[in-house]
Amino acid sequence: GFGERKAKAERMFSLMDGFLKNDPFSLQKDILHHVEYTMARSRFSFDDYEAYQALAHSVRDRLIERWHDTHIYFKKTKSKRLYFLSLEFLMGRSLSNSVINLGIQDQYAEALNQLGFEFEVLAEQEGDASLGNGGLARFSACQMDSLATLDYPAWGYGLRYEYGLFRQIIVDGFQHEQPDYWLNFGNPWEIERIHVTYEVKFNGTVEEVDMNGEKVKVWIPGETVEAVAYDNPIPGYGTKNTINLRLWAAKPSNQFDLEAYNTGDYINSIVNRQNTEAISNVLYPDDRSHQGKEMRLKQQYFFVSASLQDIIRRFKEAHNNFDELPEQVALHLNDTHPSLSIAEIMRILVDEEHLGWSKAWNIVNKIFSFTTHTVVAEGLEKIPVDLLGSLLPRHLQILYEINSNFMEELKKKIGLDYNRLSRMSIIEEGAVKSIRMANLSIVCSHTVNGVSKVHSNTLKTKTFKDFYELWPEKFQYTTNGVTQRRWIVVSNPSLCALLSKWLGTEAWIRNADLLTGLRDHVDNTSFRHEWKMVKRLNKMRLAEYIETMSGVKVSLDAMFDVQVKRIHEYKRQLLNIFGIIHRYDCLKNMDKNDRRKVVPRVCIIGGKAAPGYEIAKKIIKLCHAVAEKVNNDADIGDLLKLVFIPDYNVSVAELVIPGADLSQHISTAGHEASGTGSMKFLMNGCLLLATADGSTVEIIEELGSDNLFLFGAKVEEVAELREKGGALKVPLQFARVLRMVRDGYFGDKDYFQSLCDTVEVGNDFYLLGSDFGSYLEAQAAADKAFVEPDKWIKMSILSAAASGRFSSDRTIREYAERTWKIDPCQCPF
Ligand code: 7GP
Numbered sequence: 001g002f003g004e005r006k007a008k009a010e011r012m013f014s015l016m017d018g019f020l021k022n023d024p025f026s027l028q029k030d031i032l033h034h035v036e037y038t039m040a041r042s043r044f045s046f047d048d049y050e051a052y053q054a055l056a057h058s059v060r061d062r063l064i065e066r067w068h069d070t071h072i073y074f075k076k077t078k079s080k081r082l083y084f085l086s087l088e089f090l091m092g093r094s095l096s097n098s099v100i101n102l103g104i105q106d107q108y109a110e111a112l113n114q115l116g117f118e119f120e121v122l123a124e125q126e127g128d129a130s131l132g133n134g135g136l137a138r139f140s141a142c143q144m145d146s147l148a149t150l151d152y153p154a155w156g157y158g159l160r161y162e163y164g165l166f167r168q169i170i171v172d173g174f175q176h177e178q179p180d181y182w183l184n185f186g187n188p189w190e191i192e193r194i195h196v197t198y199e200v201k202f203n204g205t206v207e208e209v210d211m212n213g214e215k216v217k218v219w220i221p222g223e224t225v226e227a228v229a230y231d232n233p234i235p236g237y238g239t240k241n242t243i244n245l246r247l248w249a250a251k252p253s254n255q256f257d258l259e260a261y262n263t264g265d266y267i268n269s270i271v272n273r274q275n276t277e278a279i280s281n282v283l284y285p286d287d288r289s290h291q292g293k294e295m296r297l298k299q300q301y302f303f304v305s306a307s308l309q310d311i312i313r314r315f316k317e318a319h320n321n322f323d324e325l326p327e328q329v330a331l332h333l334n335d336t337h338p339s340l341s342i343a344e345i346m347r348i349l350v351d352e353e354h355l356g357w358s359k360a361w362n363i364v365n366k367i368f369s370f371t372t373h374t375v376v377a378e379g380l381e382k383i384p385v386d387l388l389g390s391l392l393p394r395h396l397q398i399l400y401e402i403n404s405n406f407m408e409e410l411k412k413k414i415g416l417d418y419n420r421l422s423r424m425s426i427i428e429e430g431a432v433k434s435i436r437m438a439n440l441s442i443v444c445s446h447t448v449n450g451v452s453k454v455h456s457n458t459l460k461t462k463t464f465k466d467f468y469e470l471w472p473e474k475f476q477y478t479t480n481g482v483t484q485r486r487w488i489v490v491s492n493p494s495l496c497a498l499l500s501k502w503l504g505t506e507a508w509i510r511n512a513d514l515l516t517g518l519r520d521h522v523d524n525t526s527f528r529h530e531w532k533m534v535k536r537l538n539k540m541r542l543a544e545y546i547e548t549m550s551g552v553k554v555s556l557d558a559m560f561d562v563q564v565k566r567i568h569e570y571k572r573q574l575l576n577i578f579g580i581i582h583r584y585d586c587l588k589n590m591d592k593n594d595r596r597k598v599v600p601r602v603c604i605i606g607g608k609a610a611p612g613y614e615i616a617k618k619i620i621k622l623c624h625a626v627a628e629k630v631n632n633d634a635d636i637g638d639l640l641k642l643v644f645i646p647d648y649n650v651s652v653a654e655l656v657i658p659g660a661d662l663s664q665h666i667s668t669a670g671h672e673a674s675g676t677g678s679m680k681f682l683m684n685g686c687l688l689l690a691t692a693d694g695s696t697v698e699i700i701e702e703l704g705s706d707n708l709f710l711f712g713a714k715v716e717e718v719a720e721l722r723e724k725g726g727a728l729k730v731p732l733q734f735a736r737v738l739r740m741v742r743d744g745y746f747g748d749k750d751y752f753q754s755l756c757d758t759v760e761v762g763n764d765f766y767l768l769g770s771d772f773g774s775y776l777e778a779q780a781a782a783d784k785a786f787v788e789p790d791k792w793i794k795m796s797i798l799s800a801a802a803s804g805r806f807s808s809d810r811t812i813r814e815y816a817e818r819t820w821k822i823d824p825c826q827c828p829f
Helices: 002-015 024-038 048-077 095-102 105-115 119-123 135-149 258-262 266-280 294-318 322-328 340-352 357-364 385-391 393-414 418-424 437-444 453-463 465-470 484-490 493-503 512-521 525-550 573-588 614-631 650-659 677-683 696-703 715-727 732-742 749-757 768-786 789-801 808-820
Strands: 081-085 089-092 129-131 154-159 167-171 174-178 191-202 205-211 214-220 223-235 242-252 329-334 368-371 382-384 434-436 447-450 475-477 559-564 601-606 640-645 662-665 687-691 709-711
Touching: 024 048, 024 105, 048 095, 048 105, 048 119, 048 223, 048 242, 081 135, 081 294, 089 135, 089 242, 089 650, 095 105, 095 119, 095 135, 095 223, 095 484, 105 119, 135 154, 135 223, 135 242, 135 484, 135 808, 154 294, 174 614, 191 294, 205 393, 214 340, 214 393, 223 266, 223 294, 242 266, 242 294, 266 294, 294 322, 294 329, 294 340, 294 385, 322 329, 322 357, 329 340, 329 808, 340 357, 340 393, 340 437, 357 393, 368 437, 368 808, 382 385, 385 393, 385 434, 393 418, 393 437, 393 465, 418 465, 434 437, 447 453, 447 808, 453 465, 453 475, 453 696, 484 493, 484 650, 484 677, 493 512, 493 525, 512 789, 512 808, 525 640, 525 650, 525 789, 559 650, 559 768, 573 601, 573 614, 573 640, 573 732, 573 768, 601 650, 614 640, 614 749, 650 677, 662 677, 677 687, 677 696, 677 789, 687 696, 687 768, 687 789, 709 768, 732 749, 732 768, 768 789
Parallel strands: 081 154, 081 329, 154 242, 329 368, 368 447, 447 475, 559 601, 559 662, 601 640, 662 687, 687 709
Antiparallel strands: 089 129, 167 174, 191 223, 205 214, 223 242, 382 434
């Protein structure tokens, strides 16, 4: 029987001498084992890629051990779990991060050396896991790292897209998109769970049937798809805890279409099966507008249904009363993308578990929390009622019922204020009737989170004002953060060593607040010298990369000025480019003597534009057009260079951020919900040139406004400026730059006209013109500071010293204590 088998297995395990060993010799043995038996390559001939794969498999074995024990321990302690539901995770590479978090970096380096390999070289073989678009998705990844490190009993759930975010290639200055078939060469970091599968149903009809004298609704679905689990272990740092990120892939169901087979339509029924697999094929590359695409809705429901079946199954294994659900389970909605969970869990509790509507509702009310990541109005998801009704007929009924109950309750509270009622309704009436996913999420969640203080105020006073007035206690903010493991330890090893040396401890890797200790050393000249050397080294790495990617040679003495993020009008890459044109124009009009006084700059821009976002694509083209002119102008030489770094992603960020002197976060105030790039730059001792937007406002609180270059309209001034419209004052320099572009100074005259129109007086929604003057002043202040190296280095050190509060460890602890109400649960070694 089972007991006997278990006893035998335990005996066997003890004979195996417990766990895998981590001394360099054992590591070598394991790597070679995987070369021979996993890769099936001869141990006498394998290349770097095969060595990387074998190495990764040996790391994976070690992850699996800890991951097993962690889950056994979570189960044993019956601690409340957090389920983090997100349609996007930008994990990047796993090798270095895993080895560092496992604490066996040095052993691996030595093991590989003895085999004649270098760890860093093999690490470069790994491709990025890019299952997300931008900030929201990378923030999810940082949160997973912190959840594991802080020992929280958490699971991540997502989709295993076969094509991640497109690869950006630049042809003739234009962006082209290429598929990212990232699984082509195998993925050693995932564990396929062929037995963890669930059926997900679509379409069909709802019928009312009589059950023990009661009328109940039964969904008779039309199509069935199978979800298969792929598990990705996420190791914590300095702990044994290794949590799970479970991603779902779609497979055709075994319940195949019998009729089709019987009628002999064999080929067509196979083709249909392939269509179902398409559900998890591709990540949508638009990070803000997802309106009403059928496949996107299918993806959302597929993800939600599989995850909830899995979660409920796990709950039922240990509990038999659904009243306990709120004490055992916290479900987090990462933006509105997973918000169909609400309807799905009501369906499970009412239709399948027969709890009755009001009992189910009382439970569901207590388990959801919701974070919203945008202030862009198009970012608020809507699903056409017709589409939802045909794909998920039962869910549509449930949504209507939730809404009608909510409307009744609301009428009692606010009376018959029809305007307000219709604004707050989950259903939007109008030409295309649709479901407002944000309203749904707010009504059904106990907490609504903004991602920074400013963002949360915008939510309360504008975006969700009506809801805030109804339920002020629901609205919270938890400022974003980033993990110092990835953004210092992995990506900037020399800074990491320097920090530990001068802080006298490595404890900052788990407790970023200790970074404030750097303030004690700012006046120490040898510390400052070492700090400068680290920056120089990282600039060297970056300069080499720039030369290989774009052929442009850059001077290490120049200020490296970086703006890397998705291309959006509100992020104002165009303001940056206009600033560069202005600088170029000034240089051209200077005499030789004056030119000698100018601080040389390397301007670096990188980021992807959504494939259908015309204006964003024109911004990329303009950047290349300006670069072409400036970089080849013999008058200018090293005084100004402009480079566009193609295919910006997590691993490129790891290289670019440590090498930056200055970075730009220049969104129109009130538009960047938080921003997390700024936090990574700050940690790496890079100075910020920024507007008082999103989390920058809180960075200023920590750092003091003297230690960064601040400019532009404040959040509260923006509305008034916009009202001025055509009467808005715009500096002459701005008009001049605009003229240059319009007149074809950088070529492609016709192509750039519509781009120029977007910033013409009267039409300049993002206020580039009115902020241009103060932008140039901030840039001049940066130039001035750069020629006083001591001052600059001090500001750089103080930046890193102020970054502790922006660790995702702080973010996660706040969420855990205030929102999710979960406790750490550390698996003993
Ligand atoms: C981003 C926000 O633009 C950024 O300000 C924030 O730091 C980040 O989320 C993490 O909270 N939003 C997205 O990436 C996004 O796709 C659409 O928003 C829902």
